[in-house]
Amino acid sequence: LVRDVDEALQMALLGEVLAMMGILALTSYTIMM
Structure with a gap:
């Protein structure tokens, strides 16, 4: 059970990190345009 929770958390x-990176990339791309 603990392992499942830990994996879900990871x-x-x-x-969240991927979403943040995607937003940053999109923002910088928009600024570049």
């Missing part, structure tokens, strides 16, 4: 954290 996946959520990874998703």
